[in-house]
Amino acid sequence: MGRFDILITNGTILSMDPQNSIIKGGFLGIKGDTISYIGSGDDEFEAKKIIDAKDGLILPGLINGHTHAAMTLFRGLADDLPLMEWLNNYVFPVEGKMDANFVRVGSLLACAEMILSGTTTFCDMYLFEEEVAKAAKESGMRCLVGEVLYDFPSPNYGSVEKGFAYTEGLIERWKEDPLVDIAVEPHSLFTCGVDLLHKANDLALNSDVPLILHVAETRAELEQIEKQYGKRPVQHLKDLGLLSPHLIADHCVYINESEIEVLAEHKVSVVHNPESNMKLASGFAPVPEMIANGITVGLGTDGCASNNNLDLFAEMDMAAKLHKVNNLDPTVMDAQTLFKMATIDGARALGLEKVTGSLEVGKRADLIIIDTKKPHLIPMYNPYSHLVYAAGGHDVKHSIINGSIVMEDRRLLTLEVEDIMEQAKEQSHRVREWVG
Amino acid sequence: MGRFDILITNGTILSMDPQNSIIKGGFLGIKGDTISYIGSGDDEFEAKKIIDAKDGLILPGLINGHTHAAMTLFRGLADDLPLMEWLNNYVFPVEGKMDANFVRVGSLLACAEMILSGTTTFCDMYLFEEEVAKAAKESGMRCLVGEVLYDFPSPNYGSVEKGFAYTEGLIERWKEDPLVDIAVEPHSLFTCGVDLLHKANDLALNSDVPLILHVAETRAELEQIEKQYGKRPVQHLKDLGLLSPHLIADHCVYINESEIEVLAEHKVSVVHNPESNMKLASGFAPVPEMIANGITVGLGTDGCASNNNLDLFAEMDMAAKLHKVNNLDPTVMDAQTLFKMATIDGARALGLEKVTGSLEVGKRADLIIIDTKKPHLIPMYNPYSHLVYAAGGHDVKHSIINGSIVMEDRRLLTLEVEDIMEQAKEQSHRVREWVG
Numbered sequence: 001m002g003r004f005d006i007l008i009t010n011g012t013i014l015s016m017d018p019q020n021s022i023i024k025g026g027f028l029g030i031k032g033d034t035i036s037y038i039g040s041g042d043d044e045f046e047a048k049k050i051i052d053a054k055d056g057l058i059l060p061g062l063i064n065g066h067t068h069a070a071m072t073l074f075r076g077l078a079d080d081l082p083l084m085e086w087l088n089n090y091v092f093p094v095e096g097k098m099d100a101n102f103v104r105v106g107s108l109l110a111c112a113e114m115i116l117s118g119t120t121t122f123c124d125m126y127l128f129e130e131e132v133a134k135a136a137k138e139s140g141m142r143c144l145v146g147e148v149l150y151d152f153p154s155p156n157y158g159s160v161e162k163g164f165a166y167t168e169g170l171i172e173r174w175k176e177d178p179l180v181d182i183a184v185e186p187h188s189l190f191t192c193g194v195d196l197l198h199k200a201n202d203l204a205l206n207s208d209v210p211l212i213l214h215v216a217e218t219r220a221e222l223e224q225i226e227k228q229y230g231k232r233p234v235q236h237l238k239d240l241g242l243l244s245p246h247l248i249a250d251h252c253v254y255i256n257e258s259e260i261e262v263l264a265e266h267k268v269s270v271v272h273n274p275e276s277n278m279k280l281a282s283g284f285a286p287v288p289e290m291i292a293n294g295i296t297v298g299l300g301t302d303g304c305a306s307n308n309n310l311d312l313f314a315e316m317d318m319a320a321k322l323h324k325v326n327n328l329d330p331t332v333m334d335a336q337t338l339f340k341m342a343t344i345d346g347a348r349a350l351g352l353e354k355v356t357g358s359l360e361v362g363k364r365a366d367l368i369i370i371d372t373k374k375p376h377l378i379p380m381y382n383p384y385s386h387l388v389y390a391a392g393g394h395d396v397k398h399s400i401i402n403g404s405i406v407m408e409d410r411r412l413l414t415l416e417v418e419d420i421m422e423q424a425k426e427q428s429h430r431v432r433e434w435v436g
Numbered sequence: 437m438g439r440f441d442i443l444i445t446n447g448t449i450l451s452m453d454p455q456n457s458i459i460k461g462g463f464l465g466i467k468g469d470t471i472s473y474i475g476s477g478d479d480e481f482e483a484k485k486i487i488d489a490k491d492g493l494i495l496p497g498l499i500n501g502h503t504h505a506a507m508t509l510f511r512g513l514a515d516d517l518p519l520m521e522w523l524n525n526y527v528f529p530v531e532g533k534m535d536a537n538f539v540r541v542g543s544l545l546a547c548a549e550m551i552l553s554g555t556t557t558f559c560d561m562y563l564f565e566e567e568v569a570k571a572a573k574e575s576g577m578r579c580l581v582g583e584v585l586y587d588f589p590s591p592n593y594g595s596v597e598k599g600f601a602y603t604e605g606l607i608e609r610w611k612e613d614p615l616v617d618i619a620v621e622p623h624s625l626f627t628c629g630v631d632l633l634h635k636a637n638d639l640a641l642n643s644d645v646p647l648i649l650h651v652a653e654t655r656a657e658l659e660q661i662e663k664q665y666g667k668r669p670v671q672h673l674k675d676l677g678l679l680s681p682h683l684i685a686d687h688c689v690y691i692n693e694s695e696i697e698v699l700a701e702h703k704v705s706v707v708h709n710p711e712s713n714m715k716l717a718s719g720f721a722p723v724p725e726m727i728a729n730g731i732t733v734g735l736g737t738d739g740c741a742s743n744n745n746l747d748l749f750a751e752m753d754m755a756a757k758l759h760k761v762n763n764l765d766p767t768v769m770d771a772q773t774l775f776k777m778a779t780i781d782g783a784r785a786l787g788l789e790k791v792t793g794s795l796e797v798g799k800r801a802d803l804i805i806i807d808t809k810k811p812h813l814i815p816m817y818n819p820y821s822h823l824v825y826a827a828g829g830h831d832v833k834h835s836i837i838n839g840s841i842v843m844e845d846r847r848l849l850t851l852e853v854e855d856i857m858e859q860a861k862e863q864s865h866r867v868r869e870w871v872g
Contacts, residue, residue, distance in 0.1 A: 072811075076821035080756075080770035112811040219764075278757035279825070281766040308825035309812050318754065320516075321714035325758070328655075330717040334516035375508075375548040376745050378857045379864030385512035389715070389744035394830040421814045428815030 002037065004029035004047040005403065011053025011369060013038060014383055016060050016344045016358040020336070022383070028058055030365040033178065033403035038361055049405075051398055057370040057383055060358050061120025061401060062312040063346030065271035066250045066300030068126045069135070070098075070106030072113065073427050075304040077435065083218070083280060090435055091305060095127065097434045098155055103128040105423045107135035110310060112417050115139060116410070117311040117393020120366040120401045121357075123248075123271070123300070123350055125185045125212060127156045129170060133180045140406040140414040142366060144350050146170070146185030146212060149200060151193050160196060164203065171207050179402055181209070181352070183248070188214040189233050190224050194240065201242050210248050210351055217251035218282045234259035243268055248349060250300065252290070253283040260286065264293040269349035272341070274319040276302030284326045287319070288333055298349030299341045311393040312342050320388055335384040364402050371397040438473065440465035440483040441839065447489025447805060449474060450819055452496050452780045452794040456772070458819070464494055466801040469614065469839035474797055485841075487834055493806040493819055496794050497556025497837060498748040499782030501707035502686045502736030504562045505571070506534075506542030508549065509863050511740040513871065519654070519716060526871055527741060531563065533870045534591055539564040541859045543571035546746060548853050551575060552846070553747040553829020556802040556837045557793075559684075559707070559736070559786050561621045561648060563592045565606060569616045576842040576850040578802060580786050582606070582621030582648060585636060587629050596632060600639065607643050615838055617645070617788070619684070624650040625669050626660050630676065637678050646684050646787055653687035654718045670695035679704055684785060686736065688726070689719040696722065700729040705785035708777070710755040712738030720762045723755070724769055734785035735777045747829040748778050756824055771820040800838050807833040 006029070013026035015038065027041030078090035103126065114122055121142040124132050129147040136143040147170060148154065149163045157163045167184055174180045184204040186192040192200070192213070204211035216222055216233040225233045234255055237243050243266035250271045255263070263270065272287050290297050299319060301310045316338040323333040347357025356366040370391065372378065377386050377395065399407040406414050442465070449462035451474065463477030514526035539562065550558055557578040560568050565583040572579040583606060584590065585599045593599045603620055610616045620640040622628040628636070628649070640647035652658055652669045661669045670691055673679050679702035686707045691699070699706065708723050726733050735755060737746045752774040759769040783793025792802040806827065808814065813822055813831065835843040842850050 073815065075812075075815070075817075075826060077817045079818070079821045079825065080767055082767060086766070109811055109814070116811060275757060278761040279766065281760040281764050281768075283764065284761065304826075308821065311812070311828075314750065314753070314828075317750070318757065321711060321754065322758075322761070324717040325714040325720065328717050328719065330522070330715065331516055331518060332717075373857065375545055375552060375853060375857060376511075376747070378545070378860050379509065379511075379867075381511075381513045381864070381868075382515070385515045385744065389515065390511060390740075392747075392750075392828050392830060394828060417811060421809065421811060424814050428817070431815075432817075 002029065002045060004031055004036065004045065006030040006049045006051065006400065006405070007045060007047035008051045008053055008058055008369065009041060011056050011058035012383060013058045013359060015360065016340060017360050026058060028359065028367070030400070030403050033364050035359060035361050035363050035365045038359060051369065053369050054371070054373065056372045056397065058359070059368050059370065060343040061356065061366040061368050061399065062118045062342045063298060063350065063357060064114060064119045064122040064301055064310065064312055065298030065346045065349050066273055066302060067110070067122055067124055067310060068303030069110035069122065069124050069132055070103040070126055071303030071305045072109045073102065073106040073424060073431060075308045077305065077431060079308070094431055094434050096155055098127065100128045100131050102427055102430070104131040104135060105420065105427050107132045108139065108415060108420045109424045111135055111139035111141050112412060112415050112420055113310045114141065115399050115407050115412060116396070117313065118368045118396035118399065119310065119312055120368065120399060121347070121350070121352065123212070127154055133170065133174055137177070137179055138414065140179070140401050140404050142179050142356060142401055144181045144183050144210065144352065146183035148185055148187050149196060150187045150191040151196055164199065167203065171209060183210040183212045185212045188221065189236055190221050197240055197242060204246055210246050211242065212248045212250065215249040215252050216254040219254060222254040232259065234262055238262060251277065251282070251285065253277055253285045255286065257289070260289055260293050260295065263290070264295050269296045269298065271298045271300045271349055272319065273300045273302040274322050275315055276306040278318070278322065280306050284322070288323055288327065291337065296345055296348045297341055298346035313387065313392045316342050316388045335382070335388040338388045339384050366401050368396045369398040370395050438465065438481060440467055440472065440481065442466040442485045442487065442836065442841070443481060443483035444487045444489055444494055444805065445477060447492050447494035448819060449494045449795060451796065452776060453796050462494060464795065464803070466836070466839050469800050471795060471797050471799050471801045474795060487805065489805050490807070490809065492808045492833065493823070494795070495804050495806065496779040497792065497802040497804050497835065498554045498778045499734060499786065499793060500550060500555045500558040500737055500746065500748055501734030501782045501785055502709055502738060503546070503558055503560055503746060504739030505546035505558065505560050505568055506539040506562055507739030507741045508545045509538065509542040509860060509867060511744045513741065513867060515744070530867055530870050532591055534563065536564045536567050538863055538866070540567040540571060541856065541863050543568045544575065544851060544856045545860045547571055547575035547577050548848060548851050548856055549746045550577065551835050551843050551848060552832070553749065554804045554832035554835065555746065555748055556804065556835060557783070557786070557788065559648070563590055569606065569610055573613070573615055574850065576615070576837050576840050578615050578792060578837055580617045580619050580646065580788065582619035584621055584623050585632060586623045586627040587632055600635065603639065607645060619646040619648045621648045624657065625672055626657050633676055633678060640682055646682050647678065648684045648686065651685040651688050652690040655690060658690040668695065670698055674698060687713065687718070687721065689713055689721045691722065693725070696725055696729050696731065699726070700731045705732045705734065707734045707736045707785055708755065709736045709738040710758050711751055712742040714754065714758065716742050720758070724759055724763065727773065732781050732784045733777055734782035749823065749828045752778050752824045771818070771824040774824045775820050802837050804832045805834040806831050
C-alpha cells in the first residue's frame with residue numbers, strides 16, 4: 001500500500017467506476033488532494049490520519065447538479081401557493097432587496113447543510129455569485145457557479161453589460177482555483193432574448209466553461225416560447241446554435257420524444273430536479289426516456305424555496321418513486337441508476353467527471369462515509385437500495401473534499417455553524433420586513 | 437401550574453387541537469400517563485423531571501396508520517422488480533418460512549426505527565401478531581394490531597378457523613392494555629371470500645374493534661374483483677354490508693368519484709400510503725378528493741419491503757409533492773393538511789382520537805420534541821412547512837408515549853438497540869437462505 005495522508009479502513013467501497021466495482025472490507029488511501037490507493041489493505045501502510053469506516057459504506061461524495069444556495073434563507077417563507085403569487089409576492093420582492101451579505105450568509109448555511117447531508121460538489125445559479133464561490137471555498141466544497149443573467153437589471157448589476165463583466169470577472173478570478181469553477185448562466189429562454197443568449201454562448205465557448213440555463217421547466221414557459229418564437233424551447237436553442245456538449249439544461253420537463261433525440265444527438269447534459277418539479281407542480285420530466293436515449297442526467301435539489309431541503313438522498317428516493325408511479329412500472333429508475341445520477345453522472349453533467357463523482361485512483365478525494373449501524377439500515381442486502389430508499393443525509397458520518405476532512409463524526413470542521421445560524425436568523429428578520 | 441411527573445419547557449407547541457392552537461414559549465405538564473397542563477408556564481411549578489425543549493417544537497407523536505412492521509427484515513432484499521416477480525420470488529417464499537421469533541425481531545427493529553423517527557402509534561397487519569403486540573409493549577409504543585386473515589392457511593395458523601381463534605385470543609388477552617389495541621384484519625377482497633369477510637365483520641362488530649383491510653390498491657386487484665363479482669371493490673364492500681365507521685380501508689388507489697362519496701357517506705376511514713403506491717407503481721390515490729369529501733385520511737408507510745423506511749416525515753413530504761404534481765396544482769395538500777394527516781387525523785382514522793393525535797389536557801401524553809437548531813431548520817418562518825418539507829425523523833430529539841420517556845437525546849430507553857440489530861443480522865442470514 002504505502003504512505004498516505006489519510007487512510008480510510010474497513011468499509012464497503014461503492015466506487016461508481018466504469019465497472020461499478022464494489023470492494024468489501026475496502027481501504028482507501030489519500031495523498032494530498034488525490035486518491036492514491038483503493039484495495040483490500042492487505043499490505044503494510046503508514047498514514048498520518050486513519051478513519052475507521054467501521055463496516056460502513058465509503059462512497060463518492062454526492063453532486064448537487066442545480067441549486068440556488070442562498071435561498072436557504074427563504075425556506076418555508078411561502079409554500080403551497082399558486083406559482084405567480086409565490087413569485088410576485090415573495091420571491092421577487094426578496095430578491096429585489098437582497099445584497100451580497102445576504103447571499104454570503106445564505107450560501108454558508110447551504111454549504112453547512114450540504115456537507116451534513118453528504119454533498120461534496122454543487123452547481124449554483126444566483127445573484128452575487130462571488131459570495132457563493134467564497135462560501136464554497138471557505139467551507140471546502142467543490143462547486144460550479146455562475147451569475148444569473150437576464151435582459152433586465154438585477155440587484156447585483158445595473159445592466160446586461162455589467163452582468164457579463166461580472167461573469168468575466170468571476171471566470172478570471174477563479175480560473176486557477178482547485179475547488180471553484182465558473183459557468184456562464186443565462187436564466188432561461190423566457191427571460192433572455194436572442195442577443196443575450198448568443199453573447200452568453202460566445203463567452204462560454206471562448207472561456208471554455210459550461211453554459212447553464214433553465215429549459216422547459218413549466219408549461220407556461222413552453223407556451224410563452226411557442227408564442228414568442230413560433231417554436232418549442234429545444235428547437236429555439238437549436239436554431240440559436242446553443243446545443244452542444246458545453247450546455248447544461250436544467251429541468252427539461254416539457255420536452256417531447258424528438259426533442260430528447262435532439263438533445264442526445266448534441267450531447268447536451270440535463271439536470272433533473274424532481275422535488276422542485278413536484279412541489280411547484282411543474283410536471284413530470286421524461287427522465288427514463290432521456291437516459292434510454294443516452295443523455296447524461298444529473299440530479300439537483302433546486303433552491304430551498306421549492307424543495308425545501310438540499311438533501312440528495314431524499315432527492316434520489318423521490319426521483320425513483322416519481323418515475324415508477326408516473327410510468328406505472330416498478331422497474332423504471334432502479335436504485336443503482338439513481339445513485340449513479342447523484343454521483344458520476346452528476347459529475348459528467350457538470351463536466352467534472354475527470355475530477356470527481358467516483359472513487360478511482362488519480363481522481364480528487366471527494367468522498368463520504370455512511371454509518372450503517374442503525375436500525376433503519378440493518379440488515380443490508382443491497383447497499384444501493386439502502387442509499388436510495390432507506391438512508392438520509394443524516395446517516396453521513398464523515399466527509400472529505402479534495403483530500404481535506406470537512407466533516408468528522410458529523411462535526412463540521414471548516415464552518416462555524418452556530419455563528420452561521422445566528423447570522424441566518426438576523427437575515428430572516430430582514431426577509432420578514434421585505435415581504436411585509 | 438402545579439406538580440408534574442414530567443414538565444416540558446420552552447418550546448413552540450403545535451397542539452393539533454380543533455383550533456390548531458400554537459403556543460410559543462410553551463410549557464406542557466404530564467401527570468402519570470396524561471397531559472395535565474398546556475400553557476405559558478408563568479406560574480409556580482414542581483416537577484420530578486424537566487425536559488428543556490430549547491426553543492424547539494413540541495408536537496403530538498406521529499401516527500403510522502398502516503405498516504407491516506416485521507418487514508424491516510426484508511428491507512432492500514428485492515426492489516425495482518415487476519410486482520409478481522417481487523411477490524412470488526421474494527415476499528411469499530420468505531413469509532412462508534417465517535416464525536414467531538422472526539416477527540418478534542423484525543417488529544422490535546421496526547419499533548426502534550419508528551421511535552427514532554418520531555412515531556408514537558402504529559397500526560400493523562401481519563403474521564404472528566401476538567409478537568408485534570409484545571414488541572410494541574416492550575418498546576412502550578401505542579399500537580393497533582391484528583392478525584392477517586385470508587382464505588388459505590398462513591404460516592401462523594393451519595386454517596381460517598384457527599386464524600379467527602388466534603384473533604379472538606388477541607382481543608381477549610389485550611383488551612385491558614393501555615397501549616395495545618386489537619383489530620380484525622382480513623387481508624383484501626381478492627384473498628378473502630364472502631364468508632370470511634362476513635365472519636370478520638361480525639367479529640369486529642361484536643368485539644367493538646376496527647375492521648381493517650387493503651382496498652383497491654392496484655389495478656390488477658380492481659380488475660380481478662370486477663371479473664369475480666361483476667362490480668368494483670367499494671360496491672362489493674357495500675353490498676356485503678361492510679361499509680361503516682368501524683372500517684379502515686388501506687390504500688384506496690383505484691376508487692372513483694362516486695365511490696369516494698359512498699365511503700364518505702358511510703364514514704369509512706382511509707389510510708394513504710404514498711411511498712409504497714409510488715415504489716410499487718400502484719398508482720395515484722385520489723387523496724385531495726377524499727379529504728374534500730370529508731373522509732378522514734391517515735398516513736401510513738406500508739411495510740419496509742415497499743418503501744423502504746418507516747419515517748413519516750418522508751411520507752408527509754412525498755404525499756404533499758405527489759399530489760401537487762399529479763394535479764398540476766401547487767396549492768393542493770398544504771403542509772398543515774399533511775401534518776394533520778400524520779397526527780390527529782391518523783388517530784381519528786384508527787379510532788384513537790380520544791387518546792392520542794393531539795396535545796390537549798386530558799389526553800394521553802404521546803409527544804415528540806424536535807431540535808430545530810440545525811442548518812436545515814433555520815430560519816423558521818412556518819413550522820408546518822419545516823416539518824413537512826425540510827425536517828426528517830432524525831430531527832426528533834425526545835419522545836414520550838403514554839407519559840413515559842421512550843427516547844431522550846436520541847437514546848432509546850426501552851430497547852436494547854445494539855442487541856436487536858445483532859438479532860436482525862442473524863435473521864437476515866435465514867432470509868438469504870430462504871430466497872436462495
